Amino acid sequence: MRYKLPVHCPSCETALQVSGLTCPQCHTVVSGNYDIPLFLRLTPEEQEFIMQFVQSSGSLKEMAAQLGNSYPTVRNRLDDIIDHIQHLQSAGHDHS
Template sequence: MKHRIPQQCPVCESRLVVQELKCDSCKTTISGRFETSRLGSLTEEQLKFVEIFIKVRGSIKEMERELNISYPTVRNRLEQVIEALGYEQEYTPGEKSELKQEILNQLNRGEISSEEALKRINQI
């Protein structure tokens, strides 16, 4: 069974660094300091979102259909992926309002906790 490479230290949550690679075939070992892909820091859910986003060539409308979710939910998930990859996003006032409303809708549906809702709203 293969596992994903952990990206964060389970103790202090700092970023982990790969220091050794091994070949199963010839048993060669390479030691050093190797960077991992930013995509490796995404959750399984975020990776699936990115795969679908690529499949539909970035069409938000197609994302809505494919995932059966609303436009603000697609935008919110996209923003979470962008943030997880280390990029910052500036929102227009209208986008901020839509994202906040979607967060409140998720809270009302019981999809997220009040703490998570507050955290997300403060990030907008």
């Protein structure tokens, strides 16, 4: 079973930070406080949309055909994701 990386605290909904990484080969441990990358803070559906967008070379027309949706529907979905990314960045959680 593969576990999903949590990005928000289950108690208070604050954005979580990564505090440790372990090498599965030599067991070296790196610790500190690191922000979770912005892409991973998007919903799985938003991540999938972005992957499809990249795989279609950024062609919304091609994506619309692949998804069986109209161009305006796909464009609106992209606009929603852009708004979400801007919200995440303006909330001060993106330091990259």
